[in-house]
Amino acid sequence: MELQQMRYVLAVAETNSFTRAAKQCLVVQSALSHQIARLERELGARLFERTSRRVRLTAAGRAFLPEARQCLDAAERAAARVAAEVGEIRGRLTVGVIPTVAAVDIPAVLHEFHQRHQQVRIGLKVGASADLAEQVERGAMEVAFLGLPATAHPRGVRAHELARDRLVAVVAPGHPLAGEREVDLQRLADESFVDFPAKTAGRLQSDQAFAAAGLPREVAFEVTTADLMLRLVLQGFCVGLLPSAYTPQLGGVITIPVTDAPARVEYLVWPRLGLTPAAAAFLDVLDIPASDVT
Template sequence: MELQQLRYVVAVAETSNFTRAAERCQVVQSALSHQIAALERELGARLFERTSRRVRLTPAGEAFLPAARECLEAADRARAEVAAASGEIRGRLAVGAIPTVTAVDLPVVLKEFRHLHPRVRVTLASGGSDYLIERVRQGGVDVAFLGLPTRAEPKAVQGRRLARGELVAVVAPDHRLAGDVVELRSLADEPFVDWRAGHAGRVQSDEAFAAAGVRRDVAFEVSSADFMVDLVRQGLGVGLLPAAYAPRFPDLRTIRLRDAPERVEHLIWANHPSPAATAFLDLLDRGDGGPR
């Protein structure tokens, strides 16, 4: 069993197509097919079901794929560790971030990291905090920036708090309370645009309204800040965004809240960070765009 064979299996599994997998691996299709067939003979089981219309994993293939990925990741990690011992950082760095991160100027930090470590392949994934925590636990993401309710702490990962901040209500320019400072109960009759129920960004707002004894109507549930802003811009509801993030939308107005919901931004990383992840964490510690 060779690493190249494992790469071919993963490529076919991810593309569901031998031709596209061969293009990704930069080999001719016949060579890729031959190597997978040789691996199947060695394993004594077929990994793929092939028809004229599609390619899909067999039950044996489904069982084999996670182990194949782990082997490839271990090999990449071994190469990176050897390079780091020689003073060179290389390999992969997968960064995750919520869309509304404000504690770090992430594009600036990523640019600086790419300049310092050009041999590292950097990728960025955006998503909700719960999703990113799970990705870090599983090893798909190396480091991630989260936003959580004040009492929540990410589990089974390493991490530290970066910053704590309040949310503000964002509204269309002609809203009756635009520019005011009010309490949450003043918004009780307003329709809201918010994250889906259970989302970390939603929990902090739900807890604040519950503490204020206010029931509210979440008329629109969204999965991105941009979509929230688009709906608010049309006057369809009130949104809640971090006070440090809201100025990115100068055409909207804000309402300051005396009993505002709060969130804490966290930086988390895997329990055994790769050399690239360690270098990224070091940069955050010493850089101007790093944690406060």
């Protein structure tokens, strides 16, 4: 069994096509098909069901896929650590971010990292804090930026606290609350809200604050991006709650301090098993000591 055969299997699984997989792997289709057939003979099982219309994984293929990914990741980590021993940082750096990260200028940091370590392949994924933490824990990404309620803490990963912040109300210029210097949760409770999906960390900090105050609220619009939240707020029929450090980059809306606002904490997290050389170099760009964890 060869690593290249595993790469071919992963490519076919991702593209659902031998033709597209061959293009992705920069080989002719016949060579890719031949190597996968060799692997199937060695394993004694078919990994793909092939028809004239589609290609899909068999049960054996679905069982093989996660183990193949782990093998390829381990091989890549081994090569990266050898390179690091001779002073070269290379490999992969996949960074996870929440939509409202504010403690760090992500594009600027990634640009600086790329300038320092051009041999590293950089990737970026946006998601909810819980999903990102889970991917970091199982090694699917090297680091992630999370935003959690002040009552929570990242689990299953190492964490460095970046910043603490409070949420502010975000309304359209023509909204009845737009002229207020500050509001409280009681004043906001009768409004229609746009917020992140239920049970996500971005939503929980607000839900917990209203629950603690004994106040109900209506979340009429659930969105996954701050951009869509902003566009809905600008229509004037709903309000939002966003971190005060994030709102300066928003245009056209009015922000109002909330006296009893929910708090949130931003973290950078990485696997408990330790940092890859690329991830360690990323922390260095951020001036975060790897030993400075919670």
